[in-house]
Amino acid sequence: AQSVTQLGSHVSVSEGALVLLRCNYSSSVPPYLFWYVQYPNQGLQLLLKYTSAATLVKGINGFEAEFKKSETSFHLTKPSAHMSDAAEYFCAVSAPNTGNQFYFGTGTSLTVIP
Amino acid sequence: EAEVAQSPRYKITEKSQAVAFWCDPISGHATLYWYRQILGQGPELLVQFQDESVVDDSQLPKDRFSAERLKGVDSTLKIQPAELGDSAMYLCASSTDSQETQYFGPGTRLLVL
Numbered sequence: 300a301q302s303v304t305q306l307g308s309h310v311s312v313s314e315g316a317l318v319l320l321r322c323n324y325s326s327s328v329p330p331y332l333f334w335y336v337q338y339p340n341q342g343l344q345l346l347l348k349y350t351s352a353a354t355l356v357k358g359i360n361g362f363e364a365e366f367k368k369s370e371t372s373f374h375l376t377k378p379s380a381h382m383s384d385a386a387e388y389f390c391a392v393s394a395p396n397t398g399n400q401f402y403f404g405t406g407t408s409l410t411v412i413p
Numbered sequence: 414e415a416e417v418a419q420s421p422r423y424k425i426t427e428k429s430q431a432v433a434f435w436c437d438p439i440s441g442h443a444t445l446y447w448y449r450q451i452l453g454q455g456p457e458l459l460v461q462f463q464d465e466s467v468v469d470d471s472q473l474p475k476d477r478f479s480a481e482r483l484k485g486v487d488s489t490l491k492i493q494p495a496e497l498g499d500s501a502m503y504l505c506a507s508s509t510d511s512q513e514t515q516y517f518g519p520g521t522r523l524l525v526l
Contacts, residue, residue: 308453333514342417342504342517343456389455399512400469401446403455 301326301392305404313412318377320407322364322390325371332373333391333401334364343389349373360384385411415439417518419505425524431493434521438487438507444468446515447480447490448504456504462488463510495525 306321331350335343347358354366364375390404418437438445448456461469464485482488506515
C-alpha cells in the first residue's frame with residue numbers, strides 16, 4: 300500500500316524567504332506524486348505532479364518539487380515566499396497496483412510573516 | 414476554465430436528519446470521487462465512480478452513507494441519519510480516467526449539531 304508523510308504540520312517563513320515543505324512517500328512500485336494547495340473553505344488546487352518523467356517538476360505560482368527515489372522524497376520548494384502563498388499544502392501519492400487511488404498526507408499549514 | 418461544481422457550499426443539520434450533497438464534474442470526466450476531509454487532516458476517499466459504476470466504496474460507511482451517479486455525469490452523496498462525527502468538508506473530484514490528475518470542487522462544509 301501507498302502512504303505519505305508530511306513532516307511539520309505548521310511551517311512559518313518570512314516574506315521573501317525560501318519555502319521548503321517536506322513529503323516522504325512509501326510505495327512498492329514507481330508512484331505518481333502530487334502537491335495540492337488548499338485555501339480556507341476551498342477545494343484543492345493542483346500545484347504540480349510527478350509521473351516518471353523529469354525528476355525536477357515545475358508547477359504553478361513558482362513552486363517546484365524534486366523526486367528523489369533514493370530518499371523516497373518529493374519535497375516542495377519556492378525560492379521566495381509571497382503573502383499569497385499562505386495556505387494548506389497536501390502531498391499525495393498514487394500507484395497502479397492500488398487502482399491509482401490517491402493517498403493524501405495530513406497537510407502542512409504555511410504561514411508567511413510580513 | 415472548466416470546474417467541478419458542488420452544492421450546497423455549507424450545510425448545517427441536526428443529528429438524525431438526512432442530508433444530500435451534489436457534484437457536477439468537469440464535462441467529459443469519466444471518473445468521479447467523493448472525499449471526506451476532517452478538519453486538520455488530508456482528504457480520505459469515500460467512493461470512486463467510473464462512469465455510472467462504483468469502482469471503490471470500501472471506505473464508505475454503508476449503513477448511513479450512499480452515493481449514486483445514475484447517468485454517469487453528476488453525482489449525489491447522501492447521509493441518513495447524520496451523526497455528530499460526520500461534521501467535515503465533503504469534496505468531490507473528477508478526472509478523465511483513474512490514472513490522471515484529479516480536479517477538485519470547492520467542497521461542502523457540513524456541520525451536524
